[in-house]
Structure formats: C-alpha cells, structure tokens
Amino acid sequence: MEIISENAASLSNYEVFVHLQKIKESRKKQKGQLATITYETLRYLEETSCKNQNPEDITQCLKDLEEFNLNKSEKLMLVNTPPATPLEIQLMIEESEERLSEEQVQTILSILAKHFPHLHIVKTEQEDEENLD
Amino acid sequence: MFVLAEMKNVTRISPELFNLNLNEAVAGELNKKLANKVLLNVGLCIALFDITSIQDSFIIPGDGASHTIVYFRYIVFRPFMEEILIGKIRSCSQEGVHVTMGFFDDILIPPSALQHPSKFNETEQAWVWEYDTGDGSKHDLFMDSGESIRFRVTAEIFTETCPAGPNGIQEAQDITESKVPYSLMGSINEPGLGLLSWWDN
Structure with missing residues (x-):
C-alpha cells in the first residue's frame, strides 16, 4: 500500500454525512469494522448542524x-x-x-x-x- | 475535521469474489482492510470515498486470486491544528479531561490547557473550573462526563504500533496493548471554549 497524498482535499461534515448515509442505505448489508465506524460517525454527525444543510x-x-x-x-x-x-x-x-x-x-x-x-x-x-x- | 487521502494499493481478490463486479469487490476489500483503522501519519480511516483508477489485473503463479492495482480516495478523520471541534467528555482523571467524538476516543485535554484556575475534585472525579465571578467569590463549574465540550486541537501524536520482534514477546504484548496509534491533544483555555453550557448566554 502506498500513500500518494495524505491530505488531497478537505471534506465538510455535510459531504461525509451524505456519503456515509449512502453506504448505510446501500442494498448490500455492511458488516465488520465498516459498519461500526459508519454507525458511530453518523451518530456523531446527526447531532451536528450538517443534518439540515x-x-x-x-x-x-x-x-x-x-x-x-x-x-x-x-x-x-x-x-x-x-x-x-x-x-x-x-x-x-x-x-x-x-x-x-x-x-x-x-x-x-x-x-x-x-x-x-x-x-x-x-x-x-x-x-x-x-x-x- | 475530515480529509480525503489518495492511496494506491494492490488489491487481492480471492476467487470466491469473482462473481462480483470488479469495482464492488475492490471496494469491499479496501473497506475491509482500512475501515476504522489508523494509518500512520494519515489519520483514522472512515470509509472509501471513490476509486479513481483501476489498472489491469494480473495473476501470480500458484495463487488463484487476481491482483489489481487501484488508485482510490479514502475519507479520513484528521483534524487540522487549531481546529475547533465539539465532542463529549468521556471521563476526567489526574491527567486531564478525556474527550470522545463517538467514533474517536483518544483526545486528551491536559490540566495545563484547562480554563484557569481549575482543580481536580477527587470525590466527584471531575475537573472543576473555579470561575471568578468578579466580586471575590468563586463559582465552581464542574466538567461532568457526557457533557458536550468545545475544544481547540493543539497537537497530534502518531505512534508506531507494529508488532515487536520475538525478544520478550510477553513484554511486547503488554506495551502494544497500551499503545494508542493516533491521539489528539486539545485545549480549552480561551474564552468560548469548554462546556457548551458555560457560554450559552
């Protein structure tokens, strides 16, 4: 594995929120670490104002x-x-x-x-x- | 708070995944490999953002799997220095206030970076800001677990956690268990920082 750029762009909370929701709602059932981290991150983001942006x-x-x-x-x-x-x-x-x-x-x-x-x-x-x- | 990291990986797709579309299989493998893990000097990996390019797959003699070079972008939690974040107090101890974001727990606000003057209350196990009301009396502001707190990120520490060699395996295990790959230092010693309820009015 090679890291080309560790900070290619900044993302706003809203962008992350939308992306993670897409992952959560995708027809394929998520499992393992991805499910954990999407769940926890979404729970955090839902409390911030990005939910309504x-x-x-x-x-x-x-x-x-x-x-x-x-x-x-x-x-x-x-x-x-x-x-x-x-x-x-x-x-x-x-x-x-x-x-x-x-x-x-x-x-x-x-x-x-x-x-x-x-x-x-x-x-x-x-x-x-x-x-x- | 979140950034995109560009990476390149040779992804091994084992034969039982050959029924899937290559993109899906690669995305699945990348998420399995990286989600919820800390990459040294990159940050905490959250989820695959997109695959920018996939090169021709190749096979290696003796291995039924296909190997594909992929370029991709990953969502990574990596706050920049001086960023203002909001988290929740996880616990208080002599070392300072431990803050959690829910998905990331290793944030510490050391005693020197708390509002001044603060002291640790042993019975309540909480830090207390002895706010001077101006008329000579003090108002104790407790920092209880579970409260929302706004803080400034002041430092980040990455620690290499690769497994140690065969010498003293037992010792090495003890060390790795307590090692934290990525931790943040915060400060709340400015007006406006600290518990959200302190500054409501």
Missing part, C-alpha cells in the same frame, strides 16, 4: 463569505459548526479583532443565520429541553 445553501453561503478574505479552513469551520455568537467567530477566525470590524462579524453571523436557519431552531429546542429538566 444542503449543497445549495453551503455554496451560496461560501459565495457570500468571499468578501471577508477568510482562508479555507476558517470557512470550513464556519460551515461545519456555524457560530451563533461573536465569541465563537473570534475562536474560529485567527486574529479576528484585527481582520474584521464589529459590523463585519455581525454580517457574517447574519449570513450564516440566513443560510442555515435551523441553527437557531435547534438552539431553542435545546433550551426547552433544559427548561423541562
């Missing part, structure tokens, strides 16, 4: 984010775990205080909220659950 929204969102001069891994994080607060943006974007103004941060948040509207729904559901506890 779709390719159009992601492409459109990336287009809207172009003007902010973010690098690829930053954009990947924004799509994988869309932040809802300025604090989270600060974590994901290196030196965000120098690179982005407060208005820009707000614009990014509203772009993300526009393309991934389920984000806030999920959040309120969680809060409801907590209140019930």
Whole structure:
C-alpha cells in the first residue's frame, strides 16, 4: 500500500454525512469494522448542524463569505459548526479583532443565520429541553 | 475535521469474489482492510470515498486470486491544528479531561490547557473550573462526563504500533496493548471554549 497524498482535499461534515448515509442505505448489508465506524460517525454527525444543510445553501453561503478574505479552513469551520455568537467567530477566525470590524462579524453571523436557519431552531429546542429538566 | 487521502494499493481478490463486479469487490476489500483503522501519519480511516483508477489485473503463479492495482480516495478523520471541534467528555482523571467524538476516543485535554484556575475534585472525579465571578467569590463549574465540550486541537501524536520482534514477546504484548496509534491533544483555555453550557448566554 502506498500513500500518494495524505491530505488531497478537505471534506465538510455535510459531504461525509451524505456519503456515509449512502453506504448505510446501500442494498448490500455492511458488516465488520465498516459498519461500526459508519454507525458511530453518523451518530456523531446527526447531532451536528450538517443534518439540515444542503449543497445549495453551503455554496451560496461560501459565495457570500468571499468578501471577508477568510482562508479555507476558517470557512470550513464556519460551515461545519456555524457560530451563533461573536465569541465563537473570534475562536474560529485567527486574529479576528484585527481582520474584521464589529459590523463585519455581525454580517457574517447574519449570513450564516440566513443560510442555515435551523441553527437557531435547534438552539431553542435545546433550551426547552433544559427548561423541562 | 475530515480529509480525503489518495492511496494506491494492490488489491487481492480471492476467487470466491469473482462473481462480483470488479469495482464492488475492490471496494469491499479496501473497506475491509482500512475501515476504522489508523494509518500512520494519515489519520483514522472512515470509509472509501471513490476509486479513481483501476489498472489491469494480473495473476501470480500458484495463487488463484487476481491482483489489481487501484488508485482510490479514502475519507479520513484528521483534524487540522487549531481546529475547533465539539465532542463529549468521556471521563476526567489526574491527567486531564478525556474527550470522545463517538467514533474517536483518544483526545486528551491536559490540566495545563484547562480554563484557569481549575482543580481536580477527587470525590466527584471531575475537573472543576473555579470561575471568578468578579466580586471575590468563586463559582465552581464542574466538567461532568457526557457533557458536550468545545475544544481547540493543539497537537497530534502518531505512534508506531507494529508488532515487536520475538525478544520478550510477553513484554511486547503488554506495551502494544497500551499503545494508542493516533491521539489528539486539545485545549480549552480561551474564552468560548469548554462546556457548551458555560457560554450559552
């Protein structure tokens, strides 16, 4: 076995999610390690926001984010775990205080909220659950 | 979090699989070989993404199987440095906080990378962030198992786990059992990192 490139491309959580679901639903019954890892990975991904994403929204969102001069891994994080607060943006974007103004941060948040509207729904559901506890 | 790794392999298809379409047989064999395994300096292999090219198969005298050179791409879990991930706390110990992603368990946040000041509570077996509320009093924030936690990946460690030679087989076995092929180090000593519930409001 030979490794040609250990990092040929990055995948978003959504792409992995869709691919694994295809494997899970394929007519052939999966067995062994593949079944284990697809099951465990899907269970993790189902809890993230990628469950409600779709390719159009992601492409459109990336287009809207172009003007902010973010690098690829930053954009990947924004799509994988869309932040809802300025604090989270600060974590994901290196030196965000120098690179982005407060208005820009707000614009990014509203772009993300526009393309991934389920984000806030999920959040309120969680809060409801907590209140019930 | 996930990347594609390009690889090349000579895949052996044993005769009982000759009834299958070659692509299917190769995909099956590659998944059997790699799924849920760690490749040194590559990461944790999840599933076959696609086969980019299949070359002519050949047979070797004395072996009924066919051998095919395939180029393929595999989905691999390999977070980049400084990536922000969300996992769940598996357990706490003196060494720090152990975090799991569900499919990957070997993530450790050492005590030095916890929020400051934190201390280990022996009775609860949990790390506690002694949050200073500003008016001189302290608010204890417990890090219980099962809670969702956001952390930054700070280091990755790959360990060679190939079987040891015949010398001291017994010892070697003990060592391999405790060896972890791929582990990650995390940190939560920044505002916004740590349990998701800490930063909800």
